[in-house]
Amino acid sequence: MIYRFRVILDNDTEDDIFRDLEIRETDSLEDLHNIITQSFGFDGTEMASFYISNDQWDQGEEISLFDLSEESPARLMNATSINNVVHEMQTKLIYVYDFLSMWTFYVxxxxxxxxxxxxxxxxxxxxxxxxxxxxxxKIFEADADDTYFEEFEDELDVDDYSDLDFDENWN
Known part of the structure; x- marks a missing residue:
């Protein structure tokens, strides 16, 4: 079977930016990563991850291009077939390319x-x-709403350590 995806760039402009792609259901998420980067004009050399998502586009489990974890091994794109994470009951993924620029796509x-x-x-x-x-x-809710951190407003000078109860030379 062939899966047809719409991949939408998360942007705040009036213009819709998306690509419609076809790929075999048995291809890997790395294959999907490759067609997404090519179709949007990226060279594909940056780090990237897919995240399983729900209908509200909440970010779930990460499936990464490379395993950079030290503790538990990460789920990898090249070892995960598309139909293993996407099907009729689970239709949405979030794709992030280049973690410094944070290109974010809804798949x-x-x-x-x-x-x-x-x-x-x-x-x-x-x-x-x-x-x-x-x-x-990206505009985060805390940035958009300046009153978000008001409850933490106090006169504490975070650069003044003289009133803190610890020994600077403890080591």
């Missing part, structure tokens, strides 16, 4: 179709919008 399964004879997969079906030169800035 949604739009359709499951039969494979067309003579077609090559993965396949870029449709392109909408131009990718900006830099990743869209």
């Amino acid at each position: 949604e399964l739009a359709e499951i179709a039969d494979e067309s004879e003579g077609s090559d997969y993965p396949n870029l079906m449709f392109v909408q919008g131009q990718v900006p030169d830099t990743a869209p800035e």
